[in-house]
Amino acid sequence: MDILPILSTLRRHKITALLVIIEIALTCAIVCNAVFIISQRLDRMSMDSGVDEHRLLHIQLADIGDTKDKKSRTLTDLAALQQIPGVAEVASVMQVPFGNSSSNSGIKLDPKQKLSTLNATMYSGENLVPALGLQLVAGRDLRPDDFKDFDDVVRGAAAKDAKSLPQVIVITQNMAQRLWPGQQALGKQIYLMDYPMTVVGVVKELIRPSIWDDSAKSYSMIFPMRMARGEYVVRTKTPEDRERVLAAALAKLKEINPHRVVLKKHTFDDMRHDFFQNDRAMAGLLIGVCVALLIVTALGIVGLGSFWVAQRRRQIGVRRALGATRTNILRYFQTENFLLATIGIVVGMVLAYGINLLLMVHYELPRLPGIYFPVGAVLLWIIGQLAVLGPAMRAAAVPPVVATRSV
């Protein structure tokens, strides 16, 4: 196919050609960035939490806190929960992944440091590591003799009595690597509110209850503190047991103390679902916009193509009369669309990159990966070819006799 005659024709139809180019360029720029944002959201939604999600339940009760015997109440609750058939592990905890509300603290490597090295979240609760199904990759789990009661720790911290505070701590692998890159974390000390704690164990992964910065999402520590705040994690033996165990657990807890209010009762799968609802809504909306955009662009090309064909009926007739085959005419329009689409894609890619730079500044999005450029180009070429097919076939159907009319 000879490209030069097409180019010279295009030069005489600047506006129509320009419109097709602009349309493809804008679509390319916006769809590339939208798809990138969608993929970011999907990545976020499949974030590894480090806990055994499909076998976990979370129950939070209110108003057990101010009763005098809350420690023994908690023990009663835990014992009762443990006896429910299908329950593997239980723990009374301070906070859970996907729980949204969290306790966080600055960590120092040296007590003389002015600013904290990083900010990490604090998990605590006896039996927490097995109950959440965490994977220990180095060192040991917290032992019963490491544990202190939460109230004693609070009192000790207020009285500045270092002895009543936890001495050891378990942290995540990511946090260990951030604190001591390339080194063994076990045995090292961190300072929390100026009190030293020794790292005795490292777990593979445990995300924070609320994530406001994805790069710090797994800076978590587990403290040897016994909690008695009416927040429980139950790990079942199999995923199928969950619903039944949840119902049984609630019945049991109500039986022990009917005056409590159940604040939360859900499986971790539901918690993950709720936690990422904003991301899911945004991804859904963007997918809708992208599809609509591609359809609108395709319709636009169809419209312009038909107009163009109608405008050039005589020209086509002349070419047919001079011996051009139907295939020649079809190829002509397809090549023309390919050329326009190519220019549009090149402009669009530059634009896409520019928009991405803007988004990087304002929404802290990473750089657009290179793969989007070839994939986006192929997609737009295909859409362009499909859209021009109808008008091109209509052009090819123009009979040569048109040429003899009105010349």
Added chain:
Amino acid sequence: MFGYYLDLAFHSLRRNQVLTALMVLAIAVGIGASMTTLTVVHLLSGDPLPGRSQAIFYPQVDADPKGKDANEPLDMLDYRTAVDLWSARRADRQALVVQSQVRLNTAEAGKPPVMTTMLSATTDFFSMFNVPFRYGGPWSEQDDAARARVVVITDDLNQKLFNGENSVGRTLRLRDSDVRIVGVLKPWRPSPQFYAVRGGRFAGGDTSDFYTRPEDVITPFFTGLEVNDGNFLQFTCWQMPERPGHLQNAPCVWVALWAQLNDAAKVAAYRRYVADYAAQQQAAGRFTHAGNTRLRDLMGWLDYNGVLPSNVRLQAWLAVAFLGICLVNMVGLLLAKFLRRSGEIGLRRALGASRAAVFTQYMVESGLIGLIGGAFGWLLTLAGLWFIRQQPVAYADLARLDVPMFMLTFLAAIGASLLAGMLPAVRACRVVPAWQLKTL
């Protein structure tokens, strides 16, 4: 003439229905998408207290011993600072505000206790923020001072517990205390829930929680602290509090103070007063530094907290870009439509129609397409807002089309289509009459 052009436009739209449908679709989809998101932006970024917001101020004083004058002060006040500033009564009106979760029992048998949200504020809260009452009214200043066991409830809660009847005088049980209802609000839904905004810079753009509903029960400030003692959450602490949840003497910030200052002189005086207070506390040894005080007005405070969720802003940009693409599309389609009728234009020109007349006629046609597209766009906007109302976000129930946005939908649709029609209409009126007549 306009009537004639309108007639011609209708005629022309009917003649090529596929092309017309495509154009209407382009406008409708573009308008629908952009108006849906712009409506959300409009509803979320409005002034929650129109006419009064510039007189409402939020003082900040940095009590954190580790804080520095170079940093921003903490977002809330410690109890002592808040109460000191409040009791000095240097503003026209002022209110201490703190929120908590509380267990609510009702006298009605058979209903289990529920956890609900409680706002505790001093009585100026109602007059300062124009809170509307259906039954009864706010408590008095004496009630504040006497820690009276009284409560104001929202319309929502009144519907739930008393089927919307006048419940003034009836009793609720908040945790372990009986409180008497003195007022029931009319539906009141400030957007955002401005008096509870803080910590926006730590939210990473996910600020939709600033648009939640107001608390179900409102108690006098000091009453609330007594009734729900032990259940208050700190914004942040610089040391562990001795008794978690009881924060009156704790090294924590957790109370908000709002002040109404009706003129510039008062604002300047209050600003000076807050700075003097910090200096005086530093001299007394309670603060380690004193240069770090702020007095932002309401809109300034909302801005500082970036209340508009970044998702919403991103969607708005996207929708505007989308409208742009639909417009380019529309230009192409109109060009196709107008120039296809070159013969007709030539004939009209030959019969004496001026270029201006041809131009006007095509602009009328574009405007008509815009109007029809706007109508469909309006329906799409309603559908889009319905979709947003189904989303599990705090502002979902706010997503409704108000009158200004309804007008804007049509204005935008007609404006956009006129803009899109400009180029094709110019091209159309440049058609040379004689050349076209020859081809008829």
